[in-house]
Amino acid sequence: xxxxxxxxxxxxxxxxxxxxxxxxxxxxxxxxxxxxxxxxxxxxxxxxxxxxxxxxxxxxxxxxxxxxxxxxxxxxxxxxxxxxxxxxxxxxxxxxxxxxxxxxxxxxxxxxxxxxxxxxxxxxxxxxxxxxxxxxxxxxxxxxxxxxxxxxxxxxxxxxxxxxxxxxxxxxxxxxxxxxxxxxxxxxxxxxxxxxxxxxxxxxxxxxxxxxxxxxxxxxxxxxxxxxxxxxxxxxxxxxxxxxxxxxxxxxxxxxxxxxxxxxxxxxxxxxxxxxxxxxxxxxxxxxxx
Ligand code: KIV
Numbered sequence: 087x088x089x090x091x092x093x094x095x096x097x098x099x100x101x102x103x104x105x106x107x108x109x110x111x112x113x114x115x116x117x118x119x120x121x122x123x124x125x126x127x128x129x130x131x132x133x134x135x136x137x138x139x140x141x142x143x144x145x146x147x148x149x150x151x152x153x154x155x156x157x158x159x160x161x162x163x164x165x166x167x168x169x170x171x172x173x174x175x176x177x178x179x180x181x182x183x184x185x186x187x188x189x190x191x192x193x194x195x196x197x198x199x200x201x202x203x204x205x206x207x208x209x210x211x212x213x214x215x216x217x218x219x220x221x222x223x224x225x226x227x228x229x230x231x232x233x234x235x236x237x238x239x240x241x242x243x244x245x246x247x248x249x250x251x252x253x254x255x256x257x258x259x260x261x262x263x264x265x266x267x268x269x270x271x272x273x274x275x276x277x278x279x280x281x282x283x284x285x286x287x288x289x290x291x292x293x294x295x296x297x298x299x300x301x302x303x304x305x306x307x308x309x310x311x312x313x314x315x316x317x318x319x320x321x322x323x324x325x326x327x328x329x330x331x332x333x334x335x336x337x338x339x340x341x342x343x344x345x346x347x348x349x350x351x352x353x354x355x356x357x358x359x360x361x362x363x364x365x366x367x368x369x370x371x372x373x374x375x376x
Pocket of ligand 1: 134153154155156157158195292294315325327
């Protein structure tokens with residue numbers, strides 16, 4: 087019942103910084119809204135979130151798409167790569183996010199090992215995500231190699247977002263996190279894969295860390311929205327990992343990252359002040375007790 091109320095309740099951008107830049111006041115973002123935004127030339131905003139409290143802030147600020155990324159493996163669990171996170175853990179993160187949102191479309195990453203074996207496994211994992219988390223769509227890394235899986239998931243009525251370029255689940259194959267598709271052969275394959283993903287029926291595509299001119303070419307050659315991370319401004323939207331753009335993590339400074347806050351320093355100072363207040367017996371004072 088609560089969920090039904092949430093779907094029907096209206097969301098206004100009155101308190102959102104996006105009020106002045108959003109072309110249409112969407113009450114609820116759907117896969118169709120994103121395609122409409124591309125058609126209308128409105129850029130799509132996407133951020134990651136992995137928990138209820140953060141997702142509520144991100145949704146209230148007017149972000150169009152919340153990605154429950156497998157980057158949770160890095161920023162939430164402290165792993166070096168995205169490979170260790172499990173399907174159960176992704177479902178836990180995604181269900182926390184879904185409980186918080188009123189407007190954004192929630193896309194959930196299929197984690198490494200939950201779709202690569204065969205298309206039946208891919209479908210089973212996607213169904214678990216949709217049923218157990220309440221997410222609205224899934225994201226998979228790869229092009230032609232996973233086309234059967236994408237088809238099967240789409241045939242079950244589950245929206246699919248593609249992900250090409252730097253695909254972190256293949257980091258041990260690449261051996262490095264540097265820019266992808268700089269050479270013509272890889273760029274050509276990426277363009278063909280993007281066109282294939284559109285043809286299969288994906289509703290959007292993430293392009294990670296590729297040359298800006300290639301990303302622009304891809305965005306212009308397909309009608310589904312292309313959302314970039316380290317792919318320049320010629321695409322249809324942008325995505326960042328929330329911990330990075332809020333400056334919660336001061337060890338990661340790629341060129342594409344814009345930090346909007348320096349939360350690592352601000353939080354460290356605030357927590358240091360709390361420690362000092364406890365030690366000095368300044369906290370709690372007379373008005374902070376019963
Ligand atoms: O997992 C993630 O956060 C992602 C983004 C980097 C696009 O896939």
